[in-house]
Amino acid sequence: MQDLGLLQAWGMWFDNVQVNQHTIYGISILGLGRVGKVVSFIAGMTVILDIIGPDRIRQFGSRHKRFEPFRSRTYMKIVIAVSLLGLIICAMIFMANRDAGPSEGASAAVGAILLAGMVLFIAPGVARAMTQVLAKGLENQAWERAIRWSAVILLAVGFHFDLLAS
Known part of the structure; x- marks a missing residue:
């Protein structure tokens, strides 16, 4: 596995050399391609948001x-x-x-119960905070524009790495 620069990787890709087994600055190109697919999917969610419509999303946020x-x-x-x-x-x-x-098994079980209890105690506060932030953001029309431009950039970057890994 060879560590490549971005331009060198694209040059090899244009020469029909499979580069997904190499790395770019120490990061796996195959891994970047997978991340690119996820990022492209997230960017594509703006299409779904446009189909739903900003007004309905704002109503949901205010509710x-x-x-x-x-x-x-x-x-x-x-x-x-x-x-x-x-x-x-x-x-x-x-x-x-x-x-x-018995002592290790019991301590692991008690630890799991404590972890579940902590999650149940913290989850409502986190959910409420996230919902309030999202609701405020969905009521703001400027936030829509930022989401759309971010989606365009994410789509370009995600497609770039997905294509490079193919």
Whole structure:
């Protein structure tokens, strides 16, 4: 595997040499191609946003400005699902570590329960903050323009690396 510069990689690509096994400044070209596909997909989401329409998106944002996750039935369903998943994971960890000794298996199970509890405690605040920021942004028409221009740039960069890795 050879480390290439960007122009050198494009030169090899134009000469019909497969460059996806090489690196650009230490970063795998194949990995850059995969990231390019994801970035292109994210940039393409602006088309979906245009189909939905900015007015509907702004209405959605203004409706969810006062999002109260603790009063939400959906949140309670998520809490129950995550709690059950946490219990299943604890049981699996306990069963996997029972040969290692009771103290290690028990501490792993307790650690998993504590981690699940922390996630459930922090998640509503994070969800509320993200919803409020998104709602404020969706009400701003200048933000739309920034999203569209960012999408154009992301699409060009993503397509660039995706094409180079092909």
